Amino acid sequence: MRSVRIHEFGGPDVLKIEDVAIPAPAAGEVRLRVRAIGLNRTEVTFRTGRSAARPSLPSQIGFEAAGEIDAVGPNVAGFSRGDRVAVIPAYGAGDYGFYGELSLAPARSLVRVPEGVTWQDAAASWAAFATAWAGLLHLARLSEGQAVLITAASSSVGLAAIQVARSVGAVPIALSRTRAKSEALRANGAAEVIATQDHDAEQDVAAEVMRLTEGRGAAAVFDAVAGPGFAHLVEAAAPGATLVVYGGLGGATAAFPVMPMLGRSLTVRGFGLAAVTRDDANLAALTRFVTDGLARGALRPVIAKIFP
Secondary structure, eight states, X not given: OEEEEESSOSSGGGEEEEEOOOOOOOTTEEEEXXXXXXXXXXXHHHHTTOSSSOOOSSEEOOOOEEEEEEEEOTTOOSOOTTOEEEEOOOSOTTTOOOSBSEEEEEGGGEEEOOTTOOHHHHHTTHHHHHXXXXXXXXXXXXOTTOEEEEXXXXXXXXXXXXXXXXXXXXXXXXXXXXXXXXXXXXXXXXXXXXXXXXXXTOOOHHHHHXXXXXXXXXXXXXXXXXXXXXHHHHHHEEEEEEEEEOOOTTOSOOOOOHHHHHHTTOEEEEOOHHHHHTSHHHHHHHHHHHHHHHHHTSOOOOOSOOXX
């Protein structure tokens, strides 16, 4: 079969399409005939060697996919050859490799794809919505009426976080560098949009959040950036708020003011999705929430572009 592998860390040029032996599924695994894959920042950090776990090389790559079950390994119940499924990321970035014609997948991470749902939508749903669920509901315990700040709001996870917040009755406040994407963010469900680096309309994040929340501050922060700007998010947080960091687009070091952290009893949580989804109870709760949201139309994947 054809599969994409990397023999060194680096830019997109290190991705190589190779002929490899077709793998047989082990106990608890299926073999998936891949119909669509999602493209995630997880794979970028993995490919460049910046992920927390550096794999041995050469390595397969690919974090998210949908397709048909091609073969079933021992000790797999409830799934059969030909079933339409998507894969929930309940494994490390290098554990499986979905950039290929066929791929192994753990049966516990599979979810059925209803008829009428496209392969593209199925492959574009689970990494984003799972990350948003884990950060906002599992860790921050976001609830109805609470305000949440969402950085990198126009990213796939940012857009998913807006929808997840809306689905529980929370108030998503989107942060974007400029106002160029404000209309799209509002159309996706953002209650408010704050421009953080727009020279024509740059806003003081903390002051604007306090104005929008009538002085209460944000009950939760969902941050993919960190870096120097993290200090502004701390200033905008409500007493007892949880600040969840799931990315480092702003750099490897985040700055925050100590006294507000202490005075408001704030909690900063970092997390990796696999650490949450490896727990069976968490995986089951996540699956129920996202499946129900997709079925009701409260959640919908936002696809920027489809490549053949």
